[in-house]
Amino acid sequence: MVEFTERKPSARWKFRPSAGLFHRMSAFLTLLLLIAAFSFGNAAFLSVNNGLTILLQTSVIGLLGIGMTMVIITGGIDLSVGSVLALSGTVTGMAVKAGLPVLPAMAVGVLVGAACGLFNGFVITKMRITPFVATLGMMLIARGLALQLTGAAPISQLGEAFGVLGNGALFRMVEMGANGFPKVIFPGIPYPVILLAVVALAAAYLLRRRQTGRHIYATGSNEEAARLSGVRVHRTKIIAYTLSGALAGLAGNVLMSRLITAQPSEGVMYELDAIAAAVIGGASLMGGVGNVSGTMIGAFIIGVLRNGLNMAGTSAFIQQIVIGFVVIGAVYVDQIRNRR
């Protein structure tokens, strides 16, 4: 006989934030503390210019993190996003070289990313390969393809138009100075930041207000129950992986555009940053838990840490160590809270 301890719904608290909200509040607090600490250490940290730099640097991890969040909520993982990013970026570069205008070329790149994700989804649902193994395979396949297609050489001289997405900005204000040199009044909002905001809003709408989003949570929470309740579990997973691949493709375009070069060896280990962003933001690798706003906070925690440590002259190696501890700490705090 199973011993059953009754759980009475507690009436101690009037305001009981949900587990997710609590996690986001603590993550957001951590972000504010980091910003305060870095500003205290270096006044230049809190400038408009540096803020925009952080936003720009975070946009790639943010895009990858949003796709990763959807996949993690279904109870899966996508290890291929760093490689898919490189493949998509190089395909875009090759398409531009082949004479395609920049926008259609970028669309091709995003489609290639989506196709990689679709393939992941099929391998996971129809061939019943675990997500870890399936996307590990794609990680090697996409990277190998990118290197093979380019002979491992970067594609440069892609033209000015190719660099607009990564380097351009909205509302940029420049004034001719009296000395004849242009003076930047407001550096503008970089396009990648606008793109990230649009994608984040769209993903939040999908997850919170659409049936597909609800099915993503249901699949990760209790797959068997979801299937018996009429949720098309396979279709839901395929959608999540395809979106993750497409967003990796988009991130690849942003990154390569910023470099104005298509680099087949870019994005190594980016999948780990994306996973870290989602996990710091409260997503659970067990599935069923996570959201876009949490992942955005997680991505900015990583971005602010990198930027702040850079400005403080800390080496890239130390940065890795710090971020590693932050990931463990974030999950530990969450567990303590859940154990209560």
Add this chain to the structure above:
Amino acid sequence: MDPILSVRAATKAYGALTALRGADLTVARGEVHAVCGDNGAGKSTLIKLISGVETPTSGEITVKGRPVSFATPHDALEAGIATIHQDLGLAPRMTIAENIFMGSELVTRRLGLPLLDHRRMKEMAKGYLGRLNSRLTDMDQPVERLSGGQRQAVAISRALRWDAEIIIMDEPTAALGVRETAQVLELIGSLRAVGVTVILISHDMNDVVRIADTVTILSGGRTARVLRAGDTDAQGLANLIMHAGSLAEPA
């Protein structure tokens, strides 16, 4: 009155193993019908046939007089038969309303954009729980915060959401304490009050005698006895089940 569900001479063989050797089950509309029997008597197999998890090797199942053939649980659901398994099939970290509407969410449109209709889903969830006389009011609570009896109410509400006319409950009280067992039996009573037919699989003879109208006793894959629950007590029922083997096979 015609039975809402009837199973005639159902057999089920898994290779060399025969789990059912001609079981009959006749369930009247609106009753609570208990299916009892010792381990290996064929209870789970019979339930799997009715809920669409397995297809019979031979035999006939009719729902409201029409012969049916279920290939999947979804087919059974279409015919109005919902099954609540012992694990309840709930997503613990999702809310009450989200669980009740899992897979059948309500959607509205605003400015041409499809949106989940959270407000109406919560209202309707409250309505279903109200029919079960449940006192749950906050539909945004995650199911993991609920007691065993309350979770059972959520699982039943989801079956009501599917317009189930027949609800199969597989060992609903097996893991519950005394008070929660009483709550679940109350829920079954509420279902009967709103005209839903309940098929109850249970090992607990006290529960069966307290709540069931009719009892079918299986033994060795056959129907051994059908009786009114009021005609016996828990001890009598236990004796019948123990000696059902000799009744079914007077060899």
